[in-house]
Amino acid sequence: MLPRWIQFALATPVQFWVGRRFYVGGWKALRGGGANMDVLIALGTTMAYGLSAVVTLFGLLDQHVYFEASAVIITLVLMGKLLEARAKLGTSAAIEALIRLQPKTARVERDGVLVEVPVAGIQIGDIFVVRPGESIPVDGLVATGESGVDESMLTGESLPVDKHTGDKIFAGTLNQQGLLRCRAEGVGAATMLAGIIRLVREAQGTKAPIQRLADQVSGIFVPVVVAISALTFALWWGIGGELAPALVNAVAVLVIACPCALGLATPTAIMVGTGRGAQVGVLVKNAVALERAEKIRTLILDKTGTLTEGKPVVTDVLAAEGFSERELIMLAASLESGSAHPLAHAIVTHAQENNVQLTPIRDFRSVTGKGIQAVLDVPALGAEQQVALGAPAFLSESGAEVDTARIAPFVAQGKTVVGIAAGARIIGYLAIADKLRASSREAVGRLRGMGIDVVMLTGDNAATAKAIAGAAGVAEYRAQVLPGDKAAAVAEFKSAGQVVGMVGDGVNDAPALAAADVSFAIGAGSDVAIEAADIALMRSDLLSVVDAIRLSRATLSKIRQNLFFAFIYNVLGIPLAMAGMLNPVIAGAAMALSSVSVVSNSLLLRRWRRR
Missing domain, CATH: 3.40.1110.10 (Calcium-transporting ATPase, cytoplasmic domain N)
Structure with a gap:
């Protein structure tokens, strides 16, 4: 054992220099009228360090010192923060992968000569050339040439899409076969890829309603823990009459408590879920929609362009x-x-x-x-x-x-x-x-298998509506419904107390999409429909709706698991610390690992697959 003065000298910079972030963070939280994990760590380690400093400075040889406990707690918590930060980087991996899809340079025609220029230098109207095996730099139209293009980053479909003169091409997609000569139509922030990245970032920054519970609990968590710590100190000192075990157990209570695990439970799952959705062609615009999609019990489908191809x-x-x-x-x-x-x-x-x-x-x-x-x-x-x-x-x-x-x-x-x-x-x-999409009947069957009632609305006549509904396996349908009446129909189903989803692709679907609890826009639809929808589906395929609802259910399941882990950890850990069964050092390590475990559990969503 090192002499106490040397321990004091070594522990002081750890406490106030290495551990400065806890004091700063705790002070900011208190000034803002709240309290966080930094308050608990700063208070707990200061108690251990302060008592040890008094014992050392006044030469109280009959008393224990806890310099190693305060220093190790700070070290372990910071190591946990490092692991947590590295794990959280994985939650934004989907965005990073999307950013890497766009090439840095492109070959552009300048005065009849191909010149390699930065992608940022491409302007609307420029003619650029994409060779086989190269990524397309910006959105545009094929001027000449034919090829198969891998658009899996947009749609999640692995099969290449044939491209001919006049067809649209998108930044970040991969040219697989032929040489394409293209005209730039969307550059910079106006590309489809940039729009996807922007939507994912915005969605990852929103809060789901379920997070309110965690926020409310976290708001009262720290004051309650401090009170429990004070009670622990009083009981141990009052019953045992010894300062050392009273201090150690009070510090253990402060250190074992982990409000940050509660705070991480929802946002990390939302980040991974929305990122994974972007990778398979499901663009979730906000966390509220992601949570509500799980609760959909009635799904209303437009006929033209949703159940059918939309092309007579x-x-x-x-x-x-x-x-x-x-x-x-x-x-x-x-x-x-x-x-x-x-x-x-x-x-x-x-x-x-x-x-x-x-x-x-x-x-x-x-x-x-x-x-x-x-x-x-x-x-x-x-x-x-x-x-x-x-x-x-x-x-x-x-x-x-x-x-x-x-x-x-x-x-x-x-x-x-x-x-x-x-x-x-x-x-x-x-x-x-207007032919039924090949996957529509399967999609309707799977939706019904998930406990969702499927309803078709169409402006077509009764005979056409009956034929399409029968072919798709839709039991309930309404014909000759005007655009304004579609919104009224959505409101009617909502009035029955059900969470109602709406799927559409046209301008006339926008009012109904806006009226629904959760709205989906099929990828081939109009900009107005996609703008009005909560979830944009990049594939023109009703199975994408199934994917979106399954992803919502998987994400909410992870959030509930995370909240359970965070609650049960504190429910079990704090009583053990009060009973003197946890050393503060072990408590610090457990607290750090609890946050890492919540983030790691959220990262498992990256394994989610379409069926």
Whole structure:
């Protein structure tokens, strides 16, 4: 054992220089009207150091000194802080990984020559080249070239996405195959990658409602611990009559208590959960939404673009006798070639995919909401004819005889039937449908398996709504619902006392998204919908909603585990310290490890996987 004066000399700088942060932190907390762990450490070690200093200075040889206890407690707590800080760095690993995705430089065309410039120097409109195996530096459009691009950092999907001229490309994604020549459209803070990083950082800085409990407990925790420590000191000194064990056990009570574990329980799990979500294409905008998503019991789905692809396609071509399907497509696409209507786009796209050449038209006339007419050459009739295209009712009004029995099966399937007539003669029908997404039925089944009631709202007619709902496995649906009525429907379900989620992708979904307890925007949707939503899903896939709710449940489970560990640690540790069963040094080590264990438990969320 070192002489007491040497112990005094060695312990003093540890107490007041190494341990200065505890005094500063404790004083700031007290000035702010609160108290924290720094107050407990400063008070406990000062008691041990102060008594030892008095004993040494006044030569009280019959009394013990506790210089080693105060110095070791400070050392162990700081080592715990170091381990905690290193562990907490892991909670922001997702952001760091996203930042590393963007390359430092890019090859940009300057006066016809490729020049390597810093990514920060790229301007909107610049032409840049991305070779196979390189990361795309900024958002843009493919000017020339074809390739497969790995967009897993955005969507969580491992399969590459084919890119052709005119397609969008995003900063941080990986060009895998061909050479791409692209035009910059979004640079700096305006890239999708920068937006994701910004959203994740903002979400990680928000508080979940469950954290209020921890905050309330922490607010009264330190004063209660100080009172318990004083009681411990009084009982041991009053009953035993000895100062040494009374001081040691009082210090142990102060040191074993760990309010910081309570403080870390929620934010560390939120940081890891939101970061992991960003890696799999689930962007959580705030911690409140992350907590509420776990409690969703009714999930309302928009039909178009959510359950379905959002892109109508021609599914059936029925040509009358004497006409070929190809000729029918040619006539329909020629009539619709100048229209921006979604059904017109489906017909023209179908013609392009089948390499059907269009024919000139004249005397074009449009009847709003019903159909169109024009004069064009009809090869099967060997002459020019006035051809009409539109809803069967429109053709009937024009004098054509519609075969309702022939088109009834398509109407029953929820498809839109377009008829084509040459003069008063029906020459064929096209059936057009917005196809159900391949994963929608599976997603609905999994949501129902999670105890969530699924409801579909759509502005379409009852037949289409029934067909899509049946195909997707949705038991409850409402048809012909206007955008304003969608918000009212959300409010109706909320009035029943349920936590209601809403999934949409269009501008007309924004009011309903805003009205829901938790709102999800499908990745292919509009900027307005994504802005209004609490959780943005980068994949155009309803299974992303399942992922988001599962991630919410996993994160809240971790928070509850952390809070349990923190509470049970203090509930067990403080009585043991009061009973004299914990040395202050061991108590300090246990306190440090409690914080590290909470952070480490949160880090296990990084193992969370999509199913």
